[in-house]
Amino acid sequence: MTPKPTIVTKDHVEKITAKLRKEKELATPPPAESVRVRVPYAKEVESRIQVIRDPTKTIGSGGTIEDFAKHFRDRFYKISRILRERLDVKDARTISEALEAAPNEKVKFIAMVMEKREKRRRIFLQVDDLENAATVLIPAEADRLLIEAAQRTPLDQVVCIEATKATGDLFVGQNIILPDIPEKKANHADEPIYAALLSDIHVGSKTFLEDAFNRVVLWLNGKIGGSKQVELAERIKYVIIAGDLVDGIGVYPRQEDELSIKDVHEQYKLAAQYIEQIPDYVDVILIPGNHDAVRQALPQPAIPKEFADPIYAARDVISLGNPAEIKIHNVHFLLYHGRRLDDVV
Structure with missing residues (x-):
């Protein structure tokens, strides 16, 4: 028996092609969404x-006495410069110059606090600079703020002292001026x-x-x-x-x-x-x-x-x-x- 011929029309081709295309789409997984890797801002900035x-x-210090003396001299110079930037300290003298003042004369000088002791509510400060030494007395009846300033001032601190000349190397303290921290714009x-x-x-x-x-x-x-x-x-x-x-x-x-x-x-x-x-x-x-x-x-x-x-x-x-x-x-x-x-x- 002779097989009956099959006639392939244009419609047949289009249907079969559409079916194959659909099967292929179903078999192919959808493309993964692109993941954006977040790069930290600082990673893109060059180090400076x-x-x-x-x-x-x-x-280079060997721990000798001269090394320590050099350290304190340098410290005295630097803090003195900071103090002298204040308008009320520009006219400060050395201790030697202050010692030449007449009794009861008001003086102002820059010195380093070397020793501090309290006796009968009075405070005695032993101070010196690069040339000389002196004693500053803070009386018991002095202003409370002055007494507190004297008590808080640590040893080796460089300060400006306003005082009245007494006898010998003694001064009666009236004010203690500490070095300022310079104001700088951020x-x-x-x-x-x-x-x-x-x-x-x-x-x-x-x-x-x-x-x-x-x-x-x-x-x-x-x-x-x-x-x-x-x-x-x-x-x-x-x-x-x-x-x-x-x-x-x-x-x-x-x-x-x-x-x-x-x-x-x-x-x-x-x-x-x-x-x-x-x-x-x-x-x-x-x-x-x-x-x-x-x-x-x-x-x-x-x-x-x-x-x-x-x-x-x-x-x-x-x-x-x-x-x-x-x-x-x-x-x-x-x-x-x-x-x-x-x-x-």
Whole structure:
């Protein structure tokens, strides 16, 4: 039996083609939506760091008496210049000139407070300058503000004293003028970027705030925080750690009882693990503190590689001495981990 011929029309072709096209569309997965990778703003900003002053390579003191004398002479000169910028101190004399004044004559001179003692509610200040020495008496009946100023003035402070000449090398104090902090207009970067300022992390201590510091690292990576906090973190270009990255060893009596890590090398190894997690586009600037593995006397050199090598190996770090002065994006920073209050408390 001869098969009946099949006639393929144009309609047949169009139907079959449409069916195949539909099957192909169903079998092909839809293209994935393009995911926009969010690039932190600070990553696109070029680093602009200028080290103005770093004591690391200029420390040359051998601890001699002359070294200490040179330090105090330099300090006296510098604070005297600051004091003389005041209109009411420009006419201040030296102690030698004040000693030549007639009894009961009012005088004004710049001096360093060397000794202070109280007796029968009276305060005696032993003062000197680069040429001479004298005694300043603050009477018990003096103005309350003057008595409080005398009590608060620490030793080695350079001040201007207004007084009345008494007998010999004695002056009766009437006013104590402290050096001012110059008023400076705040300067801002010319780009909307920020620096995060940290200090006293004390890795290795039982009081190290590990959870809080972990959250700081996560925040810097944009992994926690609301939209505004994430946007702020993305503009962090610099992290400045101003001393006491670790808790150290033997800084004070029985410190070992308060340590979770009793090896300073291990303390720096753990600190390196945290520092390494800071985004690589963020510049880390580090200075030592009194708990770090450097000499206690100021100025301090940068933390030596002998101890902080794990940190320097983990990532690029700008390591400076204490105190140091830098400029980032045309904004001045004085980096200082001070111990002056230790002498007060």
